[in-house]
Amino acid sequence: MSGKSIKVDMIPSVFTLGNLFFGFLAILWTMNGEYKMAAGFILFSVLMDSMDGKVARKLSVSSDFGKELDSLCDVVSFGVAPAVLTYKVLLAAHMGFWGMLLAAAFAMCGAVRLARFNILNITTHFLGVPITFAGGFMALLILFHKSLPWVIFPVALAVLAFLMVSTIKVPKLGK
Incomplete structure (x- = not known):
């Protein structure tokens, strides 16, 4: 094969972008009313997110670029996608405008937490x-x-939004 090979330091980013890809699919499937599939795609994003850091550490290629890319992808997959999904499945019908604000608050708290x-x-x-x-x-x-x-x-969204921006110490597992 005459194609260029992937550089080792790019391998973790493939998993990170996989995280974003599944988060994006979750949003699309939510828009199409396929809520269980959308939830499944978010869970696939969790899998990809758990792998990118492990791969980077295993290959000794952790970088500031990778950390920033991971956060940008995470805000979509774990902030925006679940907020939109929860709003569409339940909050729109039961809470209307207030449900939209709560879903937006969840996504915004996630962005603040990542920053x-x-x-x-x-x-x-x-x-x-x-x-x-x-x-x-x-x-x-x-x-x-x-x-x-x-x-x-709505209670889970509000509690989790608060906990993301809280100062409680959460142990790092599996490092």
Whole structure:
């Protein structure tokens, strides 16, 4: 083969962009009313997000570029996608404008959480609940939305939004 080979330091970014790809698909599937598939795509984003950092550390190619790219992708996959999905599935019908504001607050708190994470460089713990957990948890809840009371969803969004920007210390697992 005469094509150029991928550089080793680019491999983690492939997983990071996979995260974004699945987050983007989640938004598209939400727009098409395929809510379980959209939730599944968010969960695939969780898988991709868990792999990019592990691969970067294993290959010793961690970089500031990778950290920034990861945060940009995470805000889509775990902030915007679950917020839009939750709004479309439940909040629009039950809360209207207020549901839209709550969903937007969730996405915005996720963005703030990621920006704070990028400048603090804390290695022993997370400050606030990671957006990956918050978005993944909302996707899991959506998978069971028909068997749960609708009020759980705005409460979960509000609590998780607060926890993302809180100063609670969350241990880093699996490092």
